[in-house]
Amino acid sequence: xxxxxxxxxxxxxxxxxxxxxxxxxxxxxxxxxxxxxxxxxxxxxxxxxxxxxxxxxxxxxxxxxxxxxxxxxxxxxxxxxxxxxxxxxxxxxxxxxxxxxxxxxxxxxxxxxxxx
Numbered sequence: 001x002x003x004x005x006x007x008x009x010x011x012x013x014x015x016x017x018x019x020x021x022x023x024x025x026x027x028x029x030x031x032x033x034x035x036x037x038x039x040x041x042x043x044x045x046x047x048x049x050x051x052x053x054x055x056x057x058x059x060x061x062x063x064x065x066x067x068x069x070x071x072x073x074x075x076x077x078x079x080x081x082x083x084x085x086x087x088x089x090x091x092x093x094x095x096x097x098x099x100x101x102x103x104x105x106x107x108x109x110x111x112x113x114x115x116x
Contacts, residue, residue, distance in 0.1 A: 022050070022054055022087075023087065023091075025050075025054070026046060026050050026087060026088065026091050027091055027095070029046065029049060029050070030042070030046050030088075030091050030092060030095050031095070033046075033049075035092075039089075039092045039093050039096040040089065040092070042088075042092040042096070043085070043088040043089030043090070043091065043092030043093065044085060044088060044089065045088070046088035046089075046091060046092055047081075047084045047085030047086070047087060047088025047089060048081075048084070048085065048088070049088075050084045050087065050088055051080060051081050051084035051085070054084070055077065055080035055081070055083075055084060056077065056080075059073055059076055059077055059080065060073075
């Protein structure tokens with residue numbers, strides 16, 4: 001446990017680092033995985049994968065190390081699932097839009113060169 005002296009512990013600096021590493025890993029997976037389907041389906045798949053490789057092992061390890069109430073773990077895994085799916089959908093929609101813009105600009109550039 002952390003001391004309750006009123007000062008936030010320096011370890012809190014790891015929170016944004018942890019979130020950034022999780023999001024970075026999801027973006028990398030999205031860029032390299034062959035996810036078929038619409039952006040919505042891709043985002044759902046990405047969210048489930050992120051949840052399964054990130055949040056499930058984390059919470060089960062914590063539960064094994066320090067037994068918390070079962071209801072808390074189930075609730076937390078459910079909330080983490082929703083959060084991961086929302087993150088997956090966000091990455092898929094933002095990543096899909098940037099892929100479409102790059103593809104459109106490449107098509108435009110090649111058609112301009114072909115027309116000259």
